[in-house]
Amino acid sequence: MTRNTYNELINEVLMHQSVTERLEDFSGKNRIELDNELIELILDLYNDDQDFPYQKIRKFSMSDILAYLQATHRYYLTKKLPEIEQSLLHIFSKYGQTHELLAELCMFFNDYKNDLIEHVKMEERAFFPYIKKLMKADTGELSQAEIRELLSTTSIKQFTEHHDSIEDELKEVSQIIKRYSPVERPPMPYRVFLNQVEFFELELRKHAIIEDHVLVPMAIELEERLRAEL
Template identity: 60%
Template sequence: MTSINDLIDNSKMLQLITERLDHIPKNEAINQLEMNHELIELILNLYNDDEDFSFEKMQKFSVDDILSYLQVTHQYYLNKKLPEIEQSLLHIFSKYGQSHQLLASLAFFFNAYKNKLIDHIRMEENQLFPYIKEMIIASKMKSKCIENLEINPCFSIEKFISSHSPIEDELKEVSQIIKQYSGNEAIPLPYKIFLNQVDLFELELRKHAIIEDQVLVPMVIELEKKLRIPLSN
C-alpha cells in the first residue's frame, strides 16, 4: 500500500491537501469547494489509504465537485509545486554545478519531466475538462437543445482512457534514476531536499490520478450513457 505517512505526518498531510484551495482562480465560480469539508475529509482518507478506500463514498458528490477539485489541483501544481521544485533545481545548479557535476546534471531529468507534465495538464484543461463541462450541461438539457452544444465529436472518455498514460509513473522512474546514479555520492542537503520534494510530488500525482481515473472518469462514462438515450420533452 502506498502511504504518504512515510514522508509526512497527518497535520502536514491536511495542509498539503487544503493549501491548494489558495490557488482557486478568482474568475472561476468554484469557490464553493473551499466550504466542502466533507469532500476534503474523504480526500484526506484517500491520502492515508488508497488501497482500502471506498470510492462509493465519493459518488455522493457531483461531477462538478470532483472536476472543480481537479482543476484547483492543476493550478496548485503549476503555480506552487513545480516552481518550488524548480527553485531547488536552480539552487543545486548554482551552488553545486561545479563540485557535484553528476548531481546537477541528473537533476535536469526532472526538468524534462516537468515539460511533459505541463503538456499533460494543458491537454486535460483544453480537451478533457471542457468536454466534461459540456457533457454536464447536456445532461441537464432536453434532447432538442443538446445539438446546440459544442461537444467535440472526435473526443470521448473511451478515447481519453486509451491515450491517457500514467505520468506519475514516469516521475517515479526519474526519481529512481537520480537516486541510483547519486547513491555513491556524498549528497548535499539541498539535493536531499530536492529528492524529498520529488518523492512527495510523485505521491501527490498518484493520488490525483486515482481521483481522476477511479472517480471522475466513471462518472462521465455514466453521463455519456445517459446522453445516448433520447431525453423526453
C-alpha cells in the same frame, strides 16, 4: 512521542495543508468552496487508497470533483513545480554545473516539467471542457441535436486511451540520485529535492486516482444515460 509517530504527524499535517492549500486562488481573494466531507474523503484517500470506498466520493457532484481537479492543476503549475525548480537552482548554485549528477537531474526535470505541462494543457483544453459539456447536456442547456453531435464526435474512451501515467516518470529522479550515490547518503540539498519529488509523485498519483476512479466513471455513466435518452 516516538520518531515514527512524529513523522506520521508531520506527514498528516503536510497532507492536510497540500489538499486545502490548492483551494486558494493564490491571490488571496477567492477560495473554492467544497463540502468538508469531500475534503475529508480526499484526505482519507491520501492516507490510504487501498480498498478505498470511491462510491462515497461519487455521491458529490461532478462540478465539485472537476473544481477540485482544476484547482489541483493550478496548484501544480503555479506552486509545486516552481518550488521544486527552486530547490534544483539551489543545488546548482551550491555545486556548479560540473557536477555530473546535477547535469542529469536538470536535464531530466526540465523534460519532465514540459511533459507535465503538456499533459495538464491537454486535460484543460479538451478533456475537462468535454466533461463540462456533458454536465450542460444533463441540465438541459444543450439541445437534442447538440447532445447528439457531442456524443457522436467525442467520448470519454478517447481520452482514457491516451491518458499517460505522468507520475510514474518521477521515479527516475530517485534512481538517478541513487545511481550516483550508491554507498553514501546524498548531500542534504539533494535529499530535500528528493523528498519534494517523492511527495509530488504521491500528489500526482492521488490526482490520477481521483480522475480515473471517480471522475471518469461518473462521466461514463452520464454519457450512457444521455445516449439512452436520445
